[in-house]
Amino acid sequence: MVDVTPDALAGPQGPKPRKTFSRRNIFLYGTLIMVALYYALPLYVMIITSMKGMPEIRLGNVFSPPVEITFAPWVKAWSEACTGLTCEGLSTGFWNSVRITIPSVIASIAIASVNGYALANWKFKGADAFFTILIFGAFIPYQVMLYPIVIMLREMGLYGSLSGLVIVHTIFGMPILTLLFRNYFTSLPEELFKAARVDGAGFWGIYFRIMLPMSVPIFTVAVILQVTGIWNDFLFGVVYTRPESYPMTVALNNIVNSTQGVKEYNVNMAATIITGLVPLTIYFVSGKLFVRGIAAGAVKG
Amino acid sequence: MSSERPSQLFRNKSAKIAAIPMIVTALFVFVGGTAWTIVYSFTKSGLLPRLRWVGLDQYERLWSTNRWLVSIENLIIYGLCMLVLVFVIGFILAALIDQKIRFENTIRTVILYPYALSFVVTGLVWQWILNPEFGIESIIQAWGWDSFAFDPLYNADIAIFGVLIAGLWQGSGLVMVLMLAGLRGIDQEVWKAARVDGIPAWKTYIFIVIPMMRPVFITTLVLVVTGIVKIYDLIVAQTGGGPGISTEVPAKYVYDMMFQANNLGQGFAASTMMLLTVALVVIPWAILEFGGSKNRG
Numbered sequence: 001m002v003d004v005t006p007d008a009l010a011g012p013q014g015p016k017p018r019k020t021f022s023r024r025n026i027f028l029y030g031t032l033i034m035v036a037l038y039y040a041l042p043l044y045v046m047i048i049t050s051m052k053g054m055p056e057i058r059l060g061n062v063f064s065p066p067v068e069i070t071f072a073p074w075v076k077a078w079s080e081a082c083t084g085l086t087c088e089g090l091s092t093g094f095w096n097s098v099r100i101t102i103p104s105v106i107a108s109i110a111i112a113s114v115n116g117y118a119l120a121n122w123k124f125k126g127a128d129a130f131f132t133i134l135i136f137g138a139f140i141p142y143q144v145m146l147y148p149i150v151i152m153l154r155e156m157g158l159y160g161s162l163s164g165l166v167i168v169h170t171i172f173g174m175p176i177l178t179l180l181f182r183n184y185f186t187s188l189p190e191e192l193f194k195a196a197r198v199d200g201a202g203f204w205g206i207y208f209r210i211m212l213p214m215s216v217p218i219f220t221v222a223v224i225l226q227v228t229g230i231w232n233d234f235l236f237g238v239v240y241t242r243p244e245s246y247p248m249t250v251a252l253n254n255i256v257n258s259t260q261g262v263k264e265y266n267v268n269m270a271a272t273i274i275t276g277l278v279p280l281t282i283y284f285v286s287g288k289l290f291v292r293g294i295a296a297g298a299v300k301g
Numbered sequence: 302m303s304s305e306r307p308s309q310l311f312r313n314k315s316a317k318i319a320a321i322p323m324i325v326t327a328l329f330v331f332v333g334g335t336a337w338t339i340v341y342s343f344t345k346s347g348l349l350p351r352l353r354w355v356g357l358d359q360y361e362r363l364w365s366t367n368r369w370l371v372s373i374e375n376l377i378i379y380g381l382c383m384l385v386l387v388f389v390i391g392f393i394l395a396a397l398i399d400q401k402i403r404f405e406n407t408i409r410t411v412i413l414y415p416y417a418l419s420f421v422v423t424g425l426v427w428q429w430i431l432n433p434e435f436g437i438e439s440i441i442q443a444w445g446w447d448s449f450a451f452d453p454l455y456n457a458d459i460a461i462f463g464v465l466i467a468g469l470w471q472g473s474g475l476v477m478v479l480m481l482a483g484l485r486g487i488d489q490e491v492w493k494a495a496r497v498d499g500i501p502a503w504k505t506y507i508f509i510v511i512p513m514m515r516p517v518f519i520t521t522l523v524l525v526v527t528g529i530v531k532i533y534d535l536i537v538a539q540t541g542g543g544p545g546i547s548t549e550v551p552a553k554y555v556y557d558m559m560f561q562a563n564n565l566g567q568g569f570a571a572s573t574m575m576l577l578t579v580a581l582v583v584i585p586w587a588i589l590e591f592g593g594s595k596n597r598g
Contacts, residue, residue, distance in 0.1 A: 122316030137331030148334035203315030232419030
């Protein structure tokens with residue numbers, strides 16, 4: 001393989017000495033650094049605003065760095081910020097989100113991985129028809145199904161409860177996760193599956209003893225996808241839970257957009273960054289796997 | 302495939318049992334739920350769904366409600382701007398990053414991180430940055446340009462563009478990543494051939510590379526459009542639909558009608574319109590993508 005760089009601006013006159021500060025490089029890196037700064041700016045603003053006192057905020061602007069660093073806004077946002085009804089900060093919302101996210105992630109991945117496995121290795125008559133419906137379902141605006149699901153949950157006696165919300169997340173996570181797992185299991189060598197069949201392993205035996213151990217990467221991708229997705233959800237949280245079990249995103253919105261009292265921008269920004277912390281940590285730690293997760297939605301099955 | 306099948310129903314029993322959640326979701330929630338909503342959009346449902354037929358009344362009322370018309374107008378403005386800009390920005394960034402640059406990972410990470418954040422967080426940060434007293438407007442005025450005015454959160458005429466800025470910041474990283482994957486999928490021989498023929502790089506992009514990336518563009522388009530139609534949390538967090546009704550969107554109309562105004566019928570009719578919008582994009586795409594060839598599993 002000859003390694004040819006597709007230079008954007010260089011002419012077609014063959015190899016030339018590489019200069020670090022060529023005009024092309026200055027333009028290229030200059031643009032990219034500006035872009036990166038623009039994207040990073042809101043994170044910077046969130047962090048510095050959350051560390052300023054209110055008097056300092058009133059004197060300066062959103063970009064001016066803090067003179068006196070204080071963590072009081074963080075404490076207040078966590079434990080005593082008001083939503084208009086109660087003043088218990090974000091902590092309640094945080095624990096609600098934890099209690100919503102963990103079972104939802106487990107349930108949705110367990111169900112979708114078994115679905116994907118059945119679709120990949122145990123295809124039965126009509127399986128593809130259901131799968132196609134499922135994939136098209138991913139494009140239906142949630143608003144269309146909001147109320148029918150309210151009725152279903154009410155019939156089951158789960159409307160307003162955490163289990164109800166877990167079911168909702170499992171349902172709406174199913175299309176993308178099933179696609180993800182189906183594609184992954186299809187890509188595994190078929191001989192493996194056949195050998196296990198010959199040895200007498202059944203549906204669940206093959207799933208637990210062969211497929212699961214081989215699929216750690218795809219399960220990691222699925223966990224990343226689901227944790228960020230469910231943590232960031234707002235609509236389902238607001239529709240299917242009661243105020244005392246609102247997830248963190250809803251609590252955050254209620255704190256910041258509550259119309260009562262003086263606006264404390266530093267507390268608001270502290271609350272905002274605390275809410276963003278979980279997905280951000282996952283994003284920065286997981287790196288390429290996160291990208292794989294979001295690309296999974298775009299790569300056609 | 303198999304030539305003999307003893308008992309149809311009980312063949313492959315475990316797989317069928319395992320697929321029950323999928324079947325229930327597909328049939329009862331996705332098909333059933335959608336059909337239910339469409340049926341009830343022709344009824345006079347208020348606080349509770351009731352089967353009192355009123356024909357197209359709900360739709361007539363919907364299309365004569367000012368707030369709905371504003372919502373649609375906003376969705377069109379936001380949607381068109383978002384669509385064009387997110388593709389232009391996403392593609393240019395991908396092309397720049399594809400120049401075998403150093404620190405590629407760092408730059409990609411910085412551009413994509415907003416996508417990990419929720420719309421609520423996005424909306425609130427930009428609400429703060431666009432705050433006229435302390436944000437961008439005040440800074441530029443402090444630099445000496447006193448008449449500079451950019452207060453999209455208080456000026457109804459440009460409010461939707463304030464939301465657009467936030468939406469672009471959050472969503473363009475995704476398009477960049479998908480475009481980059483598309484660019485990386487192009488055979489390097491294409492570039493070599495173009496260089497041998499003396500075709501300038503920008504021409505190679507527009508006339509050779511972009512047409513070759515058609516599948517990536519189409520899937521990205523479908524993702525972006527469905528995302529635009531669903532836009533809800535960003536509006537709630539950043540503007541709450543205001544000032545006045547200047548940033549209302551259809552998804553918010555649906556929610557408010559169903560869960561606050563006790564006007565279910567309107568909510569059903571409005572959500573059916575949203576479904577129709579998505580269908581207009583997704584069905585042609587599906588026919589284009591899967592209709593021609595029957596080789597898909």
